[in-house]
Amino acid sequence: MKINQKIKKVAFIGMGLINSSLARDLKIKKFYLSSSAYSRRLSTINKIKKLKLVDFASSNIEKIIKEADIIIVGIPVAAYQEVFKKICNNIKPGAIITDVGSVKKEVINSVKKYIPKNIDFVPGHPIAGTENSGPESGFAGLFKNGWCILTPNKNTSKNSVKIIKYMWQLVGMKVDIMDSNYHDEVLAITSHIPHIIAYSIVGTITNLQTTIKKEVIKYAASGFRDFTRIAASDPIMWRDIILYNRQSILKMLNLFKKDLSKLEHAIENNDDKFLLNLFTKTRKIRKEIIK
Amino acid sequence: MKINQKIKKVAFIGMGLINSSLARDLKIKKFYLSSSAYSRRLSTINKIKKLKLVDFASSNIEKIIKEADIIIVGIPVAAYQEVFKKICNNIKPGAIITDVGSVKKEVINSVKKYIPKNIDFVPGHPIAGTENSGPESGFAGLFKNGWCILTPNKNTSKNSVKIIKYMWQLVGMKVDIMDSNYHDEVLAITSHIPHIIAYSIVGTITNLQTTIKKEVIKYAASGFRDFTRIAASDPIMWRDIILYNRQSILKMLNLFKKDLSKLEHAIENNDDKFLLNLFTKTRKIRKEIIK
Numbered sequence A, B: 001m002k003i004n005q006k007i008k009k010v011a012f013i014g015m016g017l018i019n020s021s022l023a024r025d026l027k028i029k030k031f032y033l034s035s036s037a038y039s040r041r042l043s044t045i046n047k048i049k050k051l052k053l054v055d056f057a058s059s060n061i062e063k064i065i066k067e068a069d070i071i072i073v074g075i076p077v078a079a080y081q082e083v084f085k086k087i088c089n090n091i092k093p094g095a096i097i098t099d100v101g102s103v104k105k106e107v108i109n110s111v112k113k114y115i116p117k118n119i120d121f122v123p124g125h126p127i128a129g130t131e132n133s134g135p136e137s138g139f140a141g142l143f144k145n146g147w148c149i150l151t152p153n154k155n156t157s158k159n160s161v162k163i164i165k166y167m168w169q170l171v172g173m174k175v176d177i178m179d180s181n182y183h184d185e186v187l188a189i190t191s192h193i194p195h196i197i198a199y200s201i202v203g204t205i206t207n208l209q210t211t212i213k214k215e216v217i218k219y220a221a222s223g224f225r226d227f228t229r230i231a232a233s234d235p236i237m238w239r240d241i242i243l244y245n246r247q248s249i250l251k252m253l254n255l256f257k258k259d260l261s262k263l264e265h266a267i268e269n270n271d272d273k274f275l276l277n278l279f280t281k282t283r284k285i286r287k288e289i290i291k
Helices: A017-028 A044-049 A061-065 A077-087 A105-114 A158-170 A181-204 A210-218 A223-231 A235-244 A246-268 A272-288 B017-028 B042-050 B061-065 B078-088 B105-114 B158-169 B178-205 B210-218 B224-228 B235-244 B246-268 B272-290
Strands: A007-013 A032-040 A056-058 A070-072 A096-099 A120-124 A125-126 A149-150 A174-177 B009-015 B032-038 B057-060 B071-072 B097-100 B120-122 B124-126 B147-150 B176-177
Touching: A007 A017, A007 A061, A007 A125, A007 A223, A017 A032, A017 A158, A032 A061, A044 A056, A056 A061, A061 A077, A070 A077, A077 A105, A077 A235, A096 A158, A096 A174, A105 A120, A105 A181, A105 B032, A120 A158, A120 B272, A149 A158, A181 A210, A181 A223, A181 A235, A181 A246, A181 B147, A181 B178, A181 B224, A181 B246, A181 B272, A210 B178, A210 B272, A223 B176, A223 B178, A223 B224, A235 A246, A235 B272, A246 A272, A246 B178, A246 B246, A272 B178, A272 B210, B009 B017, B017 B032, B017 B158, B032 B061, B042 B057, B042 B147, B057 B061, B057 B235, B061 B078, B071 B158, B078 B105, B078 B235, B097 B158, B105 B120, B105 B178, B120 B158, B124 B158, B147 B158, B158 B176, B178 B210, B178 B224, B178 B235, B178 B246, B235 B246, B246 B272
Parallel strands: A007 A032, A007 A070, A032 A056, A070 A096, A096 A120, A149 A174, B009 B032, B009 B071, B032 B057, B071 B097, B097 B120, B147 B176
Antiparallel strands: A125 A149, B124 B147
């Protein structure tokens, strides 16, 4: 396979928000000559067909990956092992496997034994998404101007990395190459910890008594509304991300809990200087993000 | 004063995001015949004049409130006492004082001794805002479809409450009357705790080493980006809100910390059922909020 050369067949494993958005975009960009999609569920296959996301959809994974040049895995990370085990003997020699999972190191380790020698695995993570899931929630343009991080190892062929990089650039992403361990540490902070905190606080609210819960929902303006959006993310996907990135997450969670206790202490002691100092510092970081 | 009757003069004390948005909206709606605005700072007064938000702006508070029928206090809550003390002897008999502060009970208690017998104080809290502050960040339409909560006590005249209610309805808000203590408990959950958590986690990130901080800013996509928006809110305003609502906040923070520890424990123990159960529960509450 060469970069810029038309890809003959792309196979999508799973058709959630990310893969179905990518399928839409790559179809528009005419990245491939033919495409196929696997899903476990008949109801999802019917949706894929109705939305005309690919040329062929089926729950028979061997058929889906047959003759595919690029296989894009977009399923909850705990399901990777089973899928890689099933497909390893049927992948076309020279094909590239890539994925779109939000956690990398432990996931890569769990599947590497299933990857044949003549196949390159280029792990990827397009940083994009909404709180919705399923093939119907995807849309063209989701990836525009976002970052995609690829975490190949030193044995991955440069050409395979180039092709996957080109694919993401085609749909509007900026691409970085990173060590999988470092990726997981950075994402623990930018994404996994915020999700855990949002899930936790929204969980606290669901346990409140009914009267005040009603008011909380009614007046959920700034603050809580954003948390509920994050805490509405796909439950299975996030259960897996968190358990597969436990180490980095627990380390960061520990730091956060210490800082929260310091802030709590400052509130208890009416320490206005501590509060003003912290709130002034945090305002600055926003400017760096939106610039 | 009667409802629907044109108000002769409205005086704005402070011209931040809320008061300057309200001034813009009330001007469009022709709610009053004349308007004035007080600010401590000359630079703010110059901005108010340049933006033509009111007819008269000055740092002389006595002049600003002279002959005013409605006085709208929109300053950090810790500054209320000083202002109420200054204006109490110069308020026109029969005038109404209202405010836009995010915390009510302790603030009301701190100023009630300064309010003359012939003056009604109708405390108010329009639930609206952005992370920006200052008169230039206000805009017409900010309040549309939001909720405004009024917390008068049993001695406040019904007519005064009606007039303030009418004013907020005129700019598009739905208005509820609530006990000040209950207001503070509800807002601790919907707004104050989410702010504290966002400030804390963004603070944790500012303390990280420079290398990873750079990546965090670069890849701040879903999750962390929302937190930085909340943690970019006005530092002085939020210092005051939190210290004036300490009791409710510390109570809720305690509940949240307990729940976060439970979740941490589940992550440590690879308890996939606990995670899936929590994440499924929290997804449901979102649907109630956006419906």
